[in-house]
Every structure is written in C-alpha cells, then in structure tokens.
Amino acid sequence: MTHTYTSANYSTITRTLILWLLSNLGGTLWLLLDFAYTRLDDYSIALMVGLTAAIASLAIVPLVVPFFLFMSQLQANWPRRTMALTGIILFFLLINVLLFDLVPMNSLTELLPFSLPYGVAAVLGVLWLYGPARHVAAPSRRPA
DSSP states (O other): OOOOOOHHHHHHHHHHHHHHHHHHHHHHHHHHHHHHHHOGGGHHHHHHHHHHHHHHHHTTGGGHHHHHHHHHHHSTTSOHHHHHHHHHHHHHHHHHHHHHHHSOOSSHHHHHHHHHHHHHHHHHHHHHHTSOOOOOOOOOOOOO
16 A cells, blocks of 8 residues: 655654654753753763664654554544644553663663653644644735
C-alpha cells in the first residue's frame, strides 16, 4: 500500500521533527539542571541520557505519518491537537518500554525520573505547535 505525500503530510513531518527537537532539548536541559544542581560534575550523565533519548525517540519518528493517517480514519472529527496529544502519550509509553529493555533499570518507576522531563517537554511542544493560531490584525486602511 503506497501513500502519496501531500503538503499536509510534509507539514506533519516538519512539525514532528520540530517536536522531536524541542522535546529532546527541553528534556535534556531539565535533566542537566536537575543533575548539575546538586553536583556540577554530574552534567555528563544528563547529556548521555539526552543522547540515548534522542536516538530512541528518533526511531519512533517514522511512525508519525501512519499514526495520523490511521487516527484520521478512525476518529475523523478529532482536532489535530487531540490526535497529537494522544500520539505523544502512546509514543511516550512505547519509548519507555523500549528504553526499559535497553537501559539496565530494575523497574519502570526507576526510569520515570529520567524520561518524564522528555514527556513533559513533548506535551508542551504539542500544545505550542498545535495551539490556537495567533491572529495578526490587518493594518487598517483609513483615508488620511
């Protein structure tokens, strides 16, 4: 089954890459501040967690266009913001399961302090990217 890529798909891909970048930068910055607050030497741990999160989440990016196609057929009347938030939550859970297999942790609750900043940054990114449009007032044409 082939899909033709329209301008809406390119917009989705562009927003997905922007969201990927924002969530990884935001989550890594949050962890960097959290780790360096108690000990400045621990900044490298946050950077390594950020690199691992970026690589793991990049593997999920190609699933976004099929997800939006599937969701638009399943729930055609949902706004894109709701679909994006649903996708973020589902992909966040999927990434946590994937990271749990890759990172030596005993439980998902031990992984959550490392992954939660990325989830929060992704939700904030969705709220910003799919937020209400900012209306710019057109200049008035009053006769002088």
